[in-house]
């Protein structure tokens with residue numbers, strides 16, 4: 327489904343500022359896999375997402391999705407079938423447009439955008455999808471998105487990213503800027519949407535509990551490399567303490583956000 331073949335990313339190659347952000351990363355995912363990614367600061371997690379989404383071109387290696395080599399495809403073309411959410415709830419939605427207008431744009435992913443409002447049937451479908459978020463947004467279609475709270479906005483962004491099912495969804499610490507209660511709610515919505523629609527998903531998190539609670543695989547990164555992928559029985563039985571132990575053997579940076587949170 328998603329194959330990363332020997333991906334390396336070197337920034338400022340050949341200069342004094344040369345930085346190897348990813349080094350020979352290999353990964354093979356099945357359709358519907360939901361992988362949580364943890365790793366110390368600077369491990370290369372965001373660079374990995376940048377490389378998959380096309381914001382950064384790999385220095386070496388290939389990104390293959392459903393058999394198609396995306397390595398040289400520009401980011402805007404990949405965005406037709408790769409959804410991405412960021413930490414900042416302000417990204418991903420248009421604040422001066424209404425909820426309905428934002429969802430109208432999301433429903434046209436991969437087509438030429440036209441700002442058309444929904445037919446009655448589509449409106450009902452949209453209301454149903456909003457109702458499933460359980461945030462009361464289905465009664466506020468005319469509300470400007472800029473007036474929503476961070477959690478509501480991130481849940482809406484999530485709905486928009488999955489409204490037309492993407493082939494791959496990248497969640498880049500998308501709940502890190504929310505308060506803990508709202509973060510859990512948005513994570514639960516994420517997990518439900520991903521499972522319902524069987525969307526292959528990668529999620530970066532600094533929360534070890536969430537890394538084990540959500541998804542079916544957990545990947546640990548260090549110094550630009552994938553050092554472990556935990557899955558199956560081993561993952562089922564793994565406690566947060568064991569994961570922290572495994573993780574801590576990969577980093578000695580005790581200013582790392584994971585340690586500061588425990």
Ligand SMILES: Nc1ncnc2c1ncn2[C@@H]1O[C@H](COP(=O)(O)OP(=O)(O)OP(=O)(O)O)[C@@H](O)[C@H]1O
Nearest residue numbers: 337345346347365366367368369370371372373374
């Ligand atoms: N555009 C860039 N130019 C030069 N170096 C970069 C660039 N982007 C990232 N890096 C470096 O590459 C390494 C990996 O960075 P990356 O942001 O991918 O790590 P991360 O695992 O997402 O870290 P964090 O958890 O702190 O966000 C870091 O050393 C970073 O400083």
